[in-house]
Amino acid sequence: MIFQRQVLLLFLCLIISCFSPITCSSSNVLPKQQEEDQISALPGQPPVTFSQFSGYITVNEEHGRALFYWFTQAITSPQNKPLLLWLNGGPGCSSVAYGASEEIGPFRLNKTGSSLYLNKYSWNTEANILFLESPAGVGFSYTNTSSDLKDSGDKRTAQDALVFLIRWMSRFPQYKYRDFYIAGESYAGHYVPQLAKKIHDYNKANSHPIINLKGFIVGNAVTDNYYDGIGTVTYWWSHSLISDQTYKSILKNCNFAEDKTTHKCDDAVSYAINHEFGNIDQYSIYTPTCIGLKNNTIRHIRLKNTLLHRRLSGYDPCTENYAEKYFNRPEVQKAMHANVTVKIPYKWTACSDVLIKNWKDSEGSLLPTYKELIAAGLRIWVFSGDTDSVVPVTATRFSLSHLNLTVKTRWYPWYSGDQVGGWAVVYNGLTFATVRGAGHEVPLFQPKQAFILFRSFLAGTKLPKSSNI
Structure with missing residues (x-):
């Protein structure tokens, strides 16, 4: 009778494993590598019903580059839901600090950096979410070759991310062939x-590709240097942040198609920022600034290929302070299997100053890539929070235009x-x-709207045209 019960349990377990994202065995344990990466609970975490994993994937053995990830399964039916990879920018900023901790992740940090609370509009109600700290040198991701930190760029970042995905799916084979979005x-x-182009090219070159890329969605996105530049200064002027004289001076003296700027251009932009903007949050021009910042400075900007990056640095919002308190706690790092094998010789920070100062290659325009991926039939959505002056809505509209x-559905209001x-x-x-x-961080400022946006994107449906949601 006992033997029959064991056989029945094994049979049921094998059936369940066909439908479950967690591989089942007679002892009902995870595969070894997944078990090693599983998070039992984070310090100060409320009870949850979903599984979490975090750890490292080596993407380059020769240089010792390894990328850190944090994976949160969907709250319900993870076996039936797609896989989403979330990336923050900078370059050099952490997806753990921003995407996971103050935007789309299941938890938010309290002000003391000692505990977590649930995010009502977490995107893992709709998808399994994989947060990646990329490239090496960001957050807990590391390299054993110090020169890697001084010659990072777009090309290597994309290649390492592709290698990460291929190897991560070998560790989590239940997500091979799953509908995948970025x-x-x-x-x-x-x-x-x-990265979408890298995956598309990889899939074309392989007879049995494992990454089932369906599409991507990006917000307040750096897209084209020239059109983004024109759109940004237009936003400043049209939202009364700068004077007519400064607006004309920037347009006259700045060649947005060039990587290097002239002294006259720098002077015009500097005058706007230092004398006309005032003490505002450039990421969200109508909300109060964070008080209690270091040296009583205003909230600064850390962003490549934007007008503001040319004159400002040291971005330090309050929410970033909470993240830096929490993720530097030894017990948090232990729970997340972070900073254990190779001890990084510096404090965990939300953004890396070293990377942004030493970024070596950056595409001037992503429009040709968009054209190629549109032709490939990917689902592509772009969104803009309309109170951001760093990568403003006018910049994105100028670029996309x-x-x-061809317009399929004309401009319309959508509802939350x-x-x-x-x-x-x-x-x-x-x-x-x-x-x-x-x-700038849409899910931080308007979490419900961002959730509706994401849900509509996954479903491939238009945003709601009536007030019934």
Whole structure:
């Protein structure tokens, strides 16, 4: 009788494993590598019903480059839900600090950095979410070759991310062939389409590709140096941040198509920032600034290929402070299997100053990549929080307009509850949406609207045109 019961349990377990994201055996344990990466619980974490994993994937043995990930399964039916990779930009900023901890992840940090609380609008209600700290040198990701930190760039970041995905799926084979999407914001406007192209090319070159890329979605995305530049200064002027004289001076003296700027251009931009902006949060121009910052400075900007990056550094918002308190705690690092094998010789920070100062290659325009991926039939959505002055909505609209796409559904308001959540237009091959009242990190400022946006993107449906959601 005992033997029959054991056989029955084994049979049921084998059936379940066909439908479950967790491989089952007669002892009901995870495969060894997944078990080693499983998080039992994070310090200060509320009870949850989903599984979490974190750890390292080596992407280059010769240089000792390893990327750190944090994976949160979907709250319900993870075996039936897609896989989403989230990337933050900078370049050099952590997806653990931003995407996971203050935007789309299941937890938010309290002000003391000692405990977590649940995010009502976490995206893991709709998908399994994989947060990646990329490239090496960001967050807990590391390299044993110090020169790697001084010659990072777009190309190697995309290649390492592709290697990461292939090897991560070998560790988690239940996600091979799963519907796969990429999301991100800011300088991930480079990372996301560049990685999508890498995957597309990889899939074309392999007879049995394991990454089932369906599409991507990016927010307040750095897209094209020239059109982003024109759109940014236009936003500053049209939102009364700068004077007519400064607006004309920037347009006259700045050649946005050039990587290097002239002294006259730098002087014009510097005057706008230092004398006309005032003490505002450039990431969210209508919200109060964070008090209690170091040296009583304003909230600064850390972003490549934008006008503001040319004059400002040391970005230090309050929420970043909470993350740096929490993820530097030894018990948190132990629970996440972070910083254990190779001790990184520096404190965990939300962004790396070294990487952004030494970024070696950056594409001037992602528009050709968009055209190629649109032609490949990927689902592509771009969104903009409309109170961001760093990569503003006008910058994105100017850039996308030069794709010369045919309008499929004309500009319309979409709804969140009984309020307008933003506006959208559907082109043949791409959807663009604004998020009303949101700053640079849309899910931080308007979590409900961002959730509706993501859910509509996954479903491949238009944003709601009526106030019934």
